[in-house]
Amino acid sequence: MDMGSDVLWTARFEGNNFLEWTSVAGGGYSPPSNLGSMTVSNERAHQGTYSANLTVYAPADTTQGNASFVRSGNLPMQAYYSAWYYLPRSVTVGVYWVIMKFRLRTVADDPTTENELFDVNLKSLSDGGMSLRLYVHQGAVSGGDWPLQIVDPVVPVGDWFQIEAFYRVAADSSGRLTLWLDGKQILDRVGPTGPTPWVAWDVVSVAEVLSPETATIFIDDCAISNSRVGPTGSIGN
Amino acid sequence: MPEAIASWKGRVEARNVHQKSSTHQAVFGYRLGVGAYRYSMPWILLAALLPFGGLAQAADALQPKDTTEAPASDLNGTESPGGVNPIGGNSLCPTADATWQELLTLVPREHLDARLAGASEGPIQIEDLGGKFRISVLHREREYREEARDCAHRARMASIFAALIIDPAALLEVAPCEHPPCFAGVPAPPIPAPAPKPPAPPPPPIFRLDLGPLFMMGVDAEKTSQHWGGSLRMTLGRGSLVPVLGAVVVAPAETNVGGVRLREWRLPVDLGMRVVMPGSWVDLYGEVGIALALLSERALDLAVSNSRTALEFSGRVGLGIRLKPERGLTTFVALQAELVPDPPSVFALPWGEAGRTPRYWMGASMGASWGI
Numbered sequence: 001m002d003m004g005s006d007v008l009w010t011a012r013f014e015g016n017n018f019l020e021w022t023s024v025a026g027g028g029y030s031p032p033s034n035l036g037s038m039t040v041s042n043e044r045a046h047q048g049t050y051s052a053n054l055t056v057y058a059p060a061d062t063t064q065g066n067a068s069f070v071r072s073g074n075l076p077m078q079a080y081y082s083a084w085y086y087l088p089r090s091v092t093v094g095v096y097w098v099i100m101k102f103r104l105r106t107v108a109d110d111p112t113t114e115n116e117l118f119d120v121n122l123k124s125l126s127d128g129g130m131s132l133r134l135y136v137h138q139g140a141v142s143g144g145d146w147p148l149q150i151v152d153p154v155v156p157v158g159d160w161f162q163i164e165a166f167y168r169v170a171a172d173s174s175g176r177l178t179l180w181l182d183g184k185q186i187l188d189r190v191g192p193t194g195p196t197p198w199v200a201w202d203v204v205s206v207a208e209v210l211s212p213e214t215a216t217i218f219i220d221d222c223a224i225s226n227s228r229v230g231p232t233g234s235i236g237n
Numbered sequence: 238m239p240e241a242i243a244s245w246k247g248r249v250e251a252r253n254v255h256q257k258s259s260t261h262q263a264v265f266g267y268r269l270g271v272g273a274y275r276y277s278m279p280w281i282l283l284a285a286l287l288p289f290g291g292l293a294q295a296a297d298a299l300q301p302k303d304t305t306e307a308p309a310s311d312l313n314g315t316e317s318p319g320g321v322n323p324i325g326g327n328s329l330c331p332t333a334d335a336t337w338q339e340l341l342t343l344v345p346r347e348h349l350d351a352r353l354a355g356a357s358e359g360p361i362q363i364e365d366l367g368g369k370f371r372i373s374v375l376h377r378e379r380e381y382r383e384e385a386r387d388c389a390h391r392a393r394m395a396s397i398f399a400a401l402i403i404d405p406a407a408l409l410e411v412a413p414c415e416h417p418p419c420f421a422g423v424p425a426p427p428i429p430a431p432a433p434k435p436p437a438p439p440p441p442p443i444f445r446l447d448l449g450p451l452f453m454m455g456v457d458a459e460k461t462s463q464h465w466g467g468s469l470r471m472t473l474g475r476g477s478l479v480p481v482l483g484a485v486v487v488a489p490a491e492t493n494v495g496g497v498r499l500r501e502w503r504l505p506v507d508l509g510m511r512v513v514m515p516g517s518w519v520d521l522y523g524e525v526g527i528a529l530a531l532l533s534e535r536a537l538d539l540a541v542s543n544s545r546t547a548l549e550f551s552g553r554v555g556l557g558i559r560l561k562p563e564r565g566l567t568t569f570v571a572l573q574a575e576l577v578p579d580p581p582s583v584f585a586l587p588w589g590e591a592g593r594t595p596r597y598w599m600g601a602s603m604g605a606s607w608g609i
Contacts, residue, residue, distance in 0.1 A: 008540050
């Protein structure tokens, strides 16, 4: 018995295009302005046939490589945000490599008040592996990281991994951000988040100073859901 | 013949020993002085029949009389309308004829002939002693006081005494009742009224309807769902094994299948057989059958919520206890269980297959049972 769905939106790229992003209000994508690329790829996929290949160029001269999928506005006050990533190889992160973002507006109707809030970053470990960190742009620890519950959680290289976030926007203590890496909770912070109900969620590859300078990451099965998707969840039939 | 006489005399003597030791008092105010012997009951009857008005009094106990001392008398009595009169003696009051005629009214002639024919001497002798008279019948003798010398009365007295000796059974049949109150005979012992035949138990009802509220619970390893509703069951037939048809209607209730909140509603109908084990106060019964259930689920809080229905096949067993009586209205309590071999899957995003509806359904009900 198909009882319905708690999944609000998905981007599975199975249409071999980015229409899932561009066909919704507040949705879109932003390809790199430099040597990078942003394409639908059948090289690999988490489920189905296609995924998105985001390749950025982030040389040591601090030129930012930037490729982004964006959902801004028209998002629920609280929801689960899920995306699957694939790193073909290990990359040394010189400054930052953001793969997921939440943004805010101090005035919901005023685009000029839009600003950064949380960045989920990849970071390289001393042993050559990859891990995560959460950078906070606003609030008490503005400009710093929130420590994770699991120190240096391992991000697999050469395999799909899922990052899922529960984000409740609130200017008071009811706000909340929770992160899972492959189903394991790595962060759960309660407190003020965005000052207005306006929410933007981006699945991106934004980096400075990577080694090698050109770095590719595959993205698939992005979803916004009222219920947690989890590593075993299904976002489409 | 002499041997017969000796034998008869021996019996009489043996009786007299006993008669002397047990004299009975008559029950109607006059002493009969009759010894108890095998005719004791007819004697009592006789006392009732004798219309003496309290005048007669038994002289004393019967006196055995040696046949050798008995007045010689033969059976050559006078001819009378009743035939040859075997009464001897010289009594003028009562006369032999009058006594004989009275005796003929009491004892059938053939009985008299048969009883007296074997007597070797005059079997009946009457002596008029003035204010009393003595009668001897087959060597049993008695004196009656009757100073009024009412000869007809004396004849009746003598004839009754003779009849009691000769054929007491005849008295019970013919004794007239001239001066009531009197007994028509030995009141027959009351014949016990036949015990009222217990009314045949009514046949067991051919149709039974059990109706009552029901609590049903869907049980699975990870969840339960609880429903209140009503149960209706019907049986048809009188045997201990009858077909049963049932239906349950339960109110919708919330449940959770793998994280998906659902509002669940179920309508099972079942067909099976009921085995009834009657008891003194209650009847036990067991049921086995198959059930078909219409299952409806509606998602409660999904972003896109659907309602779906499915059919469930299940096996069903039940146990019940029902108070007597079988017919009419009584009370029952029942338990039931269903096993659904292939419960429907519940699918929803992002869970995918969130789980299945309950595999086991347990129910309990109680209510009214009506048998007709």
